[in-house]
Amino acid sequence: MLIHYIKLAIRNFRSNKVIFVGSLATLCLGALCISLLFSYVYNELTMDDFHNNKKDIYMVTMKRSPKSEWSLPFKNNYDEYPEVKNSTSLINFEKDKIRLKYNNDIYTPTGVVVDSSFFKVFNFELTIGDKNTILNDYEAIILTEDFSEKLFGDVNPIGKEVDFESPIYQGHHIVKGIVKIPSNSSLKFDVLIPNAGVPYGSWVPFVRLKKGTHKSHFDEKIKKSNNNYPYAFPKLTESTTKTVKLKDLYFNNNFSRIKTSQIFSSGNRNNVDILIIFIFIILLVSIFNFSNLQIVNINSIIKNIVIFKINGALKKDIYYQNLVENIIIIGMSAIILTISYNLILPFFNGFMNVNLKPPFSKVLLINVSFLILITGVGLIYPIIKINHFSTVLNINKKQQLKGKQIIVVLQYALAVILLISSIIVSKQLQLMLSKDLGFNTNNIMRVKMYYPISQAPIIRIGSEEKRVTNKKGITNKKEIFDKPEYIKNQLASFSGIKTIGQGRSPLDIYQVEWKTMQETSGFESLNTLLFSTECQDIFGFELLEGRLFDNEMDHDQEHKILINEAAKKHLGIEDISMTTLENISWGKGFKIIGVVKDFNYEHLASKPKPLIIYRTRGSSNYFILFHNNQNQETITQIHELFNELNPNQAFNYTFLSDDIATLYKKEKRLSTIYMVFTIIALVISAIGLFTIALYDTQRRVKEVGVRKVNGATIHEIMFMLNKDFLKWVIIAFLIACPVAYYAMHKWLENFAYKTALSWWVFALAGVFTMVIALLTVSWQTYKAAAQNPVKSLRDE
Amino acid sequence: MIKTENLSKIFRTEEVETKALNNVNLHVKEGEFVAIMGPSGCGKSTLLNIIGLLDNPSEGAYMFNGKEVGKYKEGSRTQERKGNIGFVFQSFNLIDELTVFENVELPLIYLKIKASERKRLVNEVLERMNIGHRTKHFPQQLSGGQQQRVAIARAVVANPKLILADEPTGNLDSKNGMEVMDLLTELNRQGTTIVMVTHSDRDANYAHRIVNLFDGKIVTESRKDPALV
């Protein structure tokens, strides 16, 4: 019996090739998109779930004022809290602050210095090394699998010696462990260094609470725990200590400070939600299409079904027959799908900047589940309908499954919604990329000219002999002030350079607690920009009142600041000469010397935020304004100077305009992803329309013949045939427009600067869809219309 | 074998209600060869479908082999039909995707007969129908007469007691038509009951008895002189 079903299935595929190939294509394309997006979304939503105690891991935070919450910047002792099962702290370094030397190569990995209890809180697996003891070995360094491969290739990394350098700690280490970082870890690093007693740094403390402890209870208990902390500067009498769940950290937009380190990654819940909607829409489009192909299929074999029944087939025989056909299709799709999934995954990973490596069994499971979902749901309607067919062969009255039109309309409506949305998304992106930011971003090179090592004590750990090491890296006062002078003089001698400034990039903003003298509700974190006087020219700030910094009038360490319009408004300052600001760490009496016009230094999703500008010198980070363009000769000169100052080190520079483009990299990627998946949804829909057009025109061949014999031209025939199909697409478009309009209106609310929902976007989407549909349908209708009527009439 | 009492069939569509059969009382004994005649649309095929358990009557009773089957559900009708009734149609109704052999094999598959036994039965009946040399062909590759012979082979392969033929010669030229009629007559001689719908007087002459239908009613029944048979 089974052989009979399989034989029939294969014969049926052969005589309905278009349906068969169309079904395969629908399933493979649809399920491939869905599986890929699902893998990504699943990874985002299960962020940090691999930690056994994911629900009990908290970062300890500090609310310095009602308006600002930071991670608590020092480690603490939790012995007196029975709720705390384990606690650990890690030292977080800012981007580019650490270097690792192996042989003569210097790398700039991301890394953390961790307490010995690190693995008691976080569940990272060591492929080599013992979790319980390795962090007590101060000689040890743990590398991730990927970083180890970058450093040593296939060579066994264990026992290799490397030098670690950071502003607060240097050491000679031996590779003793290899750690695995799952793709759904929000904590990302290349190296782990055991903490041998580094006393300060930007600590990020974590606690693992006992099962069943309520966050609110614990928060209440530790509220005042850090007020008397002896090392705290400034005194924290007004602050409260709290916690934030590790699981909530990833999608949390606060704590931007720890996130500048690249150790703590962050996600965008909004984008994940949009991808979920995409998954649903593509799923629906695939289901609709599959359903439609099945309707066409059943309509084409309806006569056979009746003949089977007349010859003794029961209903269940017909169902089994259908089931066998679909199992074959699912099986073939599963194979194609799993192969293509694995082929595409690396590109998808690279594109989405993730590192998904689902095990084969999981891939197969996901793929087969989606295939079964699509076919299962897609078959509900045809199967129910098939039940109502009578066994009587009635050649005059052809029994046909109806509902194709409605399904095509729904399917196209969804595809058009995707298309309009994708166009709007890329239009919005275009707006953000081309918007005048209000400050100069052209021809500005950003380069770190040297890596300063602080004067603070440097701890060197290791075996006796290795304690004595070279003094090359050690900084002294002379280096801090002489080096910049030398660099400046050298740079000034290069003809391609117009202006040289030093400071933090406006794109890499720093948050510091400020308040006006009058303010009583406490400090709040405000974006603060630190740079030298020259940067004002480089960025071309526009002054609204007061004056800008001036090297003659202003001196180092003076309490003078510039603010932007937004800050003036936000802080409620009427007259800048009547107010001074207080900084939580730097003290009181900051005079406001001027107000600059707002400029967009952050992502354009938001309007310019309040900004405080403080003048400093001595940053190792340089802004170099080129004369007219980014000429290669000057870049080479700067490179040579860098090599002179930092032998053997990699020269890294960026141009500010590229940094700004980087801000939108994620959006750009997503916008491309949306477009690609939209096109796939349209392709899937076209497969359905093509198949329906093929079978429907075939049924009308005789009618076409009669009309032609009676004088109809090819054009008239095509118009008549196309009209029926295109009617559905037009209805779909009319349904899609208001839905897409509403959805995009909502979406644009996320942006401070919104692109217009122009009529032409809708028109473009409509025309595009129509043209594709027209081509799809005409392929068939032309064949029918052009056929010699004598032939078609004789055939019947 | 077949006994209908006041059998009626009404087709309801959205707008119209058609009374395709109106109080039909028909009796067919085992071994009989009955022809049903009448103008187009008078209900011949409808009657045949009901007799063949493909459809239910709207009213009246239908006794098949002594059982009241008029109210049977589709599943029970199929069970009752399996192996007992063979069908032959004007348009052959072969499955294009299956070979001659596979088409004839169909009823045996649904009767769950073993493959080796199927092979024997199918080859035997194809020999009998004189198309044993065409078993691997597909229906499209055969002439109309050959196709109808395959259809008859399929109808009889399970050795049913009753064969229902709806205009079996309607699509054939007279030579092929006669061949088909000879085959049916031969089957009838071997004991198979045959009910045949036809428009052709010549074909009707092969039958023992002719039933004339008009507007869903039996108007006349004529029995041929047994001596002529």
Ligand SMILES: Nc1ncnc2c1ncn2[C@@H]1O[C@H](COP(=O)(O)OP(=O)(O)OP(=O)(O)O)[C@@H](O)[C@H]1O
């Ligand atoms: N499924 C159906 N739905 C509605 N009406 C039907 C259906 N089948 C048959 N009829 C109607 O019932 C009447 C009898 O049809 P039937 O097919 O039995 O006629 P017939 O005698 O076989 O005609 P012909 O010689 O043309 O084959 C006709 O009027 C037909 O239109």
Ligand SMILES: [Mg+2]
């Ligand atoms: Mg008929």
